[in-house]
Amino acid sequence: MxxxxxxxxxxxxxxxxxxxxxxxxxxxxxxxxxxxxxxxxxxxxxxxxxMLNANHDVQLFLANTLTSVEIDQLRSDILAMDDVVQVDYISKEKAAEEFKKEFGDDIFAVLEENPLPASFIIKMNEKSDMKTNLSDFAGELERRPEVDEVVLHQGALQIxxxxxxxxxxxxxxxxxxxxxxxxxxxxxxxxxxxxxxxxxxxxxxxxxxxxxxxxxxxxxxxxxxxxxxxxxxxxxxxxxxxxxxxxxxxxxxxxxxxxxxxxxxxxxxxxxxxxxxxxxxx
Amino acid sequence: MLELHNVKFIYPTGDGIQHITFRINPGELVFLVGPSGAGKSTVLKSIFLQERPTEGHVIVGEYNSLFVSRQEIPYLRRKLGIVFQDFKLLNDRDVFRNISFVLEVIGTRSKVIKRRVLRALADVGLSHKSRKYPEELSGGEQQRVAIARAIVNEPYILLADEPTGNLDPDTAGEIMDVLMRINMRGTSLLMATHNFALAKAYNGRIIRIEHGQLV
Incomplete structure (x- = not known):
C-alpha cells in the first residue's frame, strides 16, 4: 500500500x-x-x-353542586392522569378575588351572589404533547359529570x-x-x-x-x-x-x-x- | 513460463480465437504473425486476462487462468510487461511518472523506484527526457517510454502488440532495436505483428495465426 x-x-x-x-x-x-x-x-x-409545552396549562371549571369530598376525589383522579404534574384548586372566593384584580370591580357590587365557578388549574409536564393529546385529555375530563367546562388556555398557541x-x-x-x-x-x-x-x-x-x-x-x-x-x-x-x-x-x-x-x-x-x-x- | 493450452475466446460478434496452443520459453523471441483481424490482439488479451478464455487455459508463471480469481488478475499482470500500438501513456504526467507509477502500484520504496526508472529510461535511450510530457515527444519516443514502462517491473515476458504499427520505417527500426536489446538480456518477447517481413528479419520463432486459429 x-x-x-x-x-x-x-x-x-x-x-x-x-x-x-x-x-x-x-x-x-x-x-x-x-x-x-x-x-x-x-x-x-x-x-x-x-417552550410552549412547558408553559401551557388547562383550566377546568367545576359544577356548582360539588361537595368538598367530590372536589378532592376529582383532584386526586386528575393528578393520577398521565403528564399531569400539578393541580391547583381555585375556589369560588379566590376566583372572585382574581376577578377583582383583573377588572378592578368587586363582583359582589354588581351581583348578589358569586357566579364564578370553582376551578382547577392543571399544569402538564414538558413531555405532554400538546399537539395531539391535549384535546383528548380535555375531552376525557369534560365527559365527567363533576366538570362543567374545560378551557385550554393557549388556543392560539395550540394552532x-x-x-x-x-x-x-x-x-x-x-x-x-x-x-x-x-x-x-x-x-x-x-x-x-x-x-x-x-x-x-x-x-x-x-x-x-x-x-x-x-x-x-x-x-x-x-x-x-x-x-x-x-x-x-x-x-x-x-x-x-x-x-x-x-x-x-x-x-x-x-x-x-x-x-x-x-x-x-x-x-x-x-x-x-x-x-x-x-x-x-x- | 508462458503457456496457452487450447485457448478459445469468442466475441458476441462471432469473431475470436480457438485451439490456440503454444509455449514460450525463458528468453525466447516469438513473433505472432497474421493479417489484421486474425486474432493476434485477442491472443495477447487472453494472456493478460483482459479477455478470459472460455475454453482452455493460460499459464503465466505460477498463475493458471482456470484458478485465478478476479482479485488475483492484477498480480498476474505484474509478471508481464505490455506494449501497445497506441502507447497508452498518461498525458497528465511526465515521462518519469508514467514509468514510476507501475512501481508505485506494487508499493515499491521511492528510492528503489528512482533507481529503476532511471535504469529503464537509460535502456530505451530517453534519460534526458524524463521531465517531458508525452505530448512533447515524437511517436517513437512515446513508444520507447511505453517500453520502459513495460520493462521497469522486470517482467517474465514482454508482450508487444504491433509496437511499430504507428511509426515510420526508420523509427520502427529503432523500436525493434530497443526490443531486441531487451530480449538479448534474457527477457522473453512475444510480439504480435501483421508484418511478416519484419518478423523474418529477426532470428525468432514465428507463430502464424489466421481466422482465429494457428496455422
Missing part, C-alpha cells in the same frame, strides 16, 4: 480538473447549506414547541404548535429528499470527473493495479471535496446566523455541534459519493 502515492494523486486531481472540482465543492456546499437550514428550522421548531408539528413532518421529508438528491447529484458530478480519467484507470489496470489502489486517490479526492464543501457551509451558516441574531436577538438557537455535523456530513458526502461513483468504473 502506497498511501503517499494516493494522497499525491488526489491532490494532483484537484489541480488538473479545477472547474469540475469547483462544481463539486459548490454542489456539496449548496446541499449542505439547504440541509443545515432545514435542520436549524427543525431544531428551533422543536425548541418552540418545548402554532399544530403548525409546528405539520411543518416538522414537512421538514423531515424535505431533509430526506434533499439528502438523497444531494448524494445523487454529488455522485454524478464526481462520476464525470472519474469519467474524464477513464484512460488512467484502464492503464493502471493493465499494469497490475488492484481495484483498491485505483479507488484510493478518488476516495481521498472525494473526501477533500466534501471537507472543503463542509468548511464553506460552516462559514456560510455562521455568518447567516450572526446576521439573523443581530436583527432578531435570541430568536434562533444554533448548537455548536451543528457545525461539526455539517463538516462531518460534507466529508461523508464526498467519500460515499466517490465510492458510489467509482464502482461503475471498476
Amino acid at each position: 502506497n498511501l503517499f502515492y494516493s494522497v499525491r494523486e488526489a491532490f494532483s486531481g484537484f489541480t488538473k480538473a479545477r472547474i469540475s472540482m469547483v462544481i463539486t465543492i459548490f454542489t456539496v456546499s449548496f446541499f449542505l447549506f439547504i440541509l443545515s437550514i432545514v435542520a436549524i428550522l427543525s431544531l428551533n421548531m422543536n425548541r418552540l414547541v418545548t 402554532l404548535v399544530k403548525f409546528a408539528h405539520v411543518s416538522r413532518v414537512v421538514l423531515y421529508l424535505l431533509f430526506t429528499l434533499v439528502f438523497l438528491g444531494s448524494l445523487f447529484m454529488i455522485s454524478n458530478t464526481i462520476r464525470l470527473i472519474i469519467f474524464a480519467r477513464q484512460q488512467i484507470i484502464a492503464t493502471m489496470k493493465l499494469v497490475g493495479a488492484t481495484d483498491a489502489f485505483i479507488r484510493r486517490p478518488f476516495l481521498i479526492e472525494g473526501l477533500l471535496q466534501g471537507f472543503i464543501g463542509g468548511v464553506i457551509t460552516m462559514l456560510m451558516i455562521y455568518v447567516l446566523v450572526k446576521l439573523f441574531l443581530l436583527q432578531w436577538p435570541g430568536l434562533l438557537l444554533v448548537p455548536r455541534e451543528l457545525y461539526w455535523i455539517v463538516l462531518f456530513a460534507g466529508v461523508s458526502f464526498g467519500f460515499s459519493a466517490s465510492l458510489f461513483a467509482i464502482r461503475r468504473f471498476l
Whole structure:
C-alpha cells in the first residue's frame, strides 16, 4: 500500500480538473447549506414547541353542586392522569378575588351572589404533547359529570404548535429528499470527473493495479471535496446566523455541534459519493 | 513460463480465437504473425486476462487462468510487461511518472523506484527526457517510454502488440532495436505483428495465426 502515492494523486486531481472540482465543492456546499437550514428550522421548531409545552396549562371549571369530598376525589383522579404534574384548586372566593384584580370591580357590587365557578388549574409536564393529546385529555375530563367546562388556555398557541408539528413532518421529508438528491447529484458530478480519467484507470489496470489502489486517490479526492464543501457551509451558516441574531436577538438557537455535523456530513458526502461513483468504473 | 493450452475466446460478434496452443520459453523471441483481424490482439488479451478464455487455459508463471480469481488478475499482470500500438501513456504526467507509477502500484520504496526508472529510461535511450510530457515527444519516443514502462517491473515476458504499427520505417527500426536489446538480456518477447517481413528479419520463432486459429 502506497498511501503517499494516493494522497499525491488526489491532490494532483484537484489541480488538473479545477472547474469540475469547483462544481463539486459548490454542489456539496449548496446541499449542505439547504440541509443545515432545514435542520436549524427543525431544531428551533422543536425548541418552540418545548417552550410552549412547558408553559401551557388547562383550566377546568367545576359544577356548582360539588361537595368538598367530590372536589378532592376529582383532584386526586386528575393528578393520577398521565403528564399531569400539578393541580391547583381555585375556589369560588379566590376566583372572585382574581376577578377583582383583573377588572378592578368587586363582583359582589354588581351581583348578589358569586357566579364564578370553582376551578382547577392543571399544569402538564414538558413531555405532554400538546399537539395531539391535549384535546383528548380535555375531552376525557369534560365527559365527567363533576366538570362543567374545560378551557385550554393557549388556543392560539395550540394552532402554532399544530403548525409546528405539520411543518416538522414537512421538514423531515424535505431533509430526506434533499439528502438523497444531494448524494445523487454529488455522485454524478464526481462520476464525470472519474469519467474524464477513464484512460488512467484502464492503464493502471493493465499494469497490475488492484481495484483498491485505483479507488484510493478518488476516495481521498472525494473526501477533500466534501471537507472543503463542509468548511464553506460552516462559514456560510455562521455568518447567516450572526446576521439573523443581530436583527432578531435570541430568536434562533444554533448548537455548536451543528457545525461539526455539517463538516462531518460534507466529508461523508464526498467519500460515499466517490465510492458510489467509482464502482461503475471498476 | 508462458503457456496457452487450447485457448478459445469468442466475441458476441462471432469473431475470436480457438485451439490456440503454444509455449514460450525463458528468453525466447516469438513473433505472432497474421493479417489484421486474425486474432493476434485477442491472443495477447487472453494472456493478460483482459479477455478470459472460455475454453482452455493460460499459464503465466505460477498463475493458471482456470484458478485465478478476479482479485488475483492484477498480480498476474505484474509478471508481464505490455506494449501497445497506441502507447497508452498518461498525458497528465511526465515521462518519469508514467514509468514510476507501475512501481508505485506494487508499493515499491521511492528510492528503489528512482533507481529503476532511471535504469529503464537509460535502456530505451530517453534519460534526458524524463521531465517531458508525452505530448512533447515524437511517436517513437512515446513508444520507447511505453517500453520502459513495460520493462521497469522486470517482467517474465514482454508482450508487444504491433509496437511499430504507428511509426515510420526508420523509427520502427529503432523500436525493434530497443526490443531486441531487451530480449538479448534474457527477457522473453512475444510480439504480435501483421508484418511478416519484419518478423523474418529477426532470428525468432514465428507463430502464424489466421481466422482465429494457428496455422
